[in-house]
Amino acid sequence: MPDAKRRYAVVGLGARAQTFVDALAGPYADRAELVGFCDVNQTRMTVHNRWIAEDHGHAAVPQYGAGDFGRMLAEQRVDVVVVTSMDRTHDDYIVAALEAGCDVVTEKPMTTDPARCRRILDAAEKTGGEVRVAFNYRYNPVHEKVREVLASGAIGDIGSVHFEWLLDVRHGADYFRRWHRDKANAGGLMVHKATHHFDLVNWWIDAEPVTVYADGKLFFYGDSNGKRRGLARDYERAAGSAAAADDPFAIKLAESDKLRELYLEAEHEDGYYRDQNVFGAGITIEDDMAVLVRYSSGASLSYHLTAYSPWEGYRIGFNGSAGRLELLVRENTFAAQTEGHQHSTAVQHGDAAPGETEALLTLHPHWEPPQTLLHGELAQGHGGGDARLLESLFGDPAEDPLGRSADHHDGARSLLIGLAANQSFTTGQPVDVTTLLADA
Known part of the structure; x- marks a missing residue:
């Protein structure tokens, strides 16, 4: 355990912040001191302060408006800033924190466009500060098993990856009710949501994205x-x-x-409305997207994201020179409704009811019978990834043989695939990923 507690501040006190605030005020309070809240909205900060008092007996955390972020860092002698604000603001807080001598934990996506990404990379290099991106899916035990199997050489060299992700009409619709519906705020689902998925593939196959071709449309919502x-x-x-x-x-x-x-x-x-009509005007993001990525290793990724499915989960197939690895994950069996309204008001994504989830991992070697490597239900909190990520961020340092901890370079690699996909949507042409930051 460290000799002295590190001092943490959280910027952006919406629902996304609760996971981090609860961890810092509760199970990790013996080694972390929560010393500052910063947000554009005073009410939300007050709500979080009341919650941690009720749930953890924690003293009130000093509250600062968005214009007082720098003053908060200085007055509260902050060591680490947790960034959970609107995506398009991430770079401002990350860069300011690094320049003030702080380390940073940021929610995904790290930012929303090439110029903002370049700012973060330059600031991290200049200051030497640490930036960790909260890719909780890396910490899901099912995904760790995939990484282990691929790294073992069980399917040989990887030639291609086929990846389909389904967001149901309970969870998928939510992106079209809130601020994410405007691409200027979050970069669309290719950036805000798929950054998780692109990061997983980058990590699983340990390769760099080189070119991206994509097609996307608003098919269902709007x-x-x-x-x-x-x-x-x-x-x-x-x-x-x-x-x-x-x-x-x-x-x-x-x-x-x-x-x-x-x-x-x-x-x-x-004046922010969290409950806008998913079939209303003003939606500028896509809900049906197909992406083809070529990697430095020669492998290719074909990826599809659908945001209006009746059930939620994903299918992945890795084709290798010695066989195939397949993963099927059901995060819920169907998008339930109760008493005429959406079940999502009570059940948050990543917390499906018992019996709703399933993970099946199967190895298909050449010339041999298939082998079931894993079959069972998912743990709560993104398959158990949330709790293990928090332990990595705030708990005792531990060995990380799978390289689960993600830094600003990992954040950039996943982000750039989404940004290249957005550009390809517009131009209809393949995009050289390496040019995006060079031109920023």
Whole structure:
């Protein structure tokens, strides 16, 4: 255990912050001191302070507005900044923290465009500060097993990877209700969501992305799609709308204490609506995306992300010179509804009910029968990845033979695939990944 507690501040106090705030105020409070909250919204900071007092008996954490971030770092003598703010603001906080002599833990994606990525890489190199990207899926035991099997050479050299990720109409729809629906805020699902998936492939096959070709569209959500399919209801946001009352795609903030306190009761400060109509106007992101990536090793990745599936999970196949490795993961069996409204108001992504999840990992060697390497239910919290990530970030240092800890270079590699895909959506042409940062 360290001789002195490290001093932590959290910037961005929405729902995403709760995992980190709870960890710092609770199980890791013996080695970490939570000394600062920073957000554009005073109400959300106050809510988090009340929660940690109720749940952990923690003293109130000093609160600072977004314009006082630098003052917070100095006054509270911060050692580490945890960045969980809106994606497009990550670079400002990461760079300012590094220049103030702090280390950084940032939520994924690390940032949202090449210029912002270049800023972070330059600041990390200049200051020597540590930037860790919170890729919790690396810490999922199922994904660790995949890494071990591939590294063992069980399927030989890897020629190709086929990867399909399905977001259901409970979870997938949520990106079209909130600030992520505007590509300027989060880079679209290729950046905000798929950065997880691209990072996994980069880590699994231990190779660098070289070229990307992609096609994406808004097929299901959005006003024109909703009207054409008879799914649209006439409302801007769900709260107070009779038209949203029986809409299965509407989220009812008032029915979840967490969402009500963090968003519905905080919107008077900044006008942010967390419950916008998924078939409304103003959506600039895609919901159906196909990507082809060529790697430095010669391997290729074919990836597809669908955000309107009836069930949630993913399928992966690795084709090698000595066989094939297949993984099927069901994160839920179907997008449930209860009493006419979305189950997602009560059940958060990564916390499916017992019996809903399944992971099946199968090795198919050439000329031999298939071998089931793993078959069972997933643990809570992204398959157990959340708890193990937090231990890595805030617990006692431990050996990391699988290289699970991700830094700013890993954050950039996954980000650049998504950015190249977005560019390819627009131009219809393959993109040389290596040029994105050079031109930034």
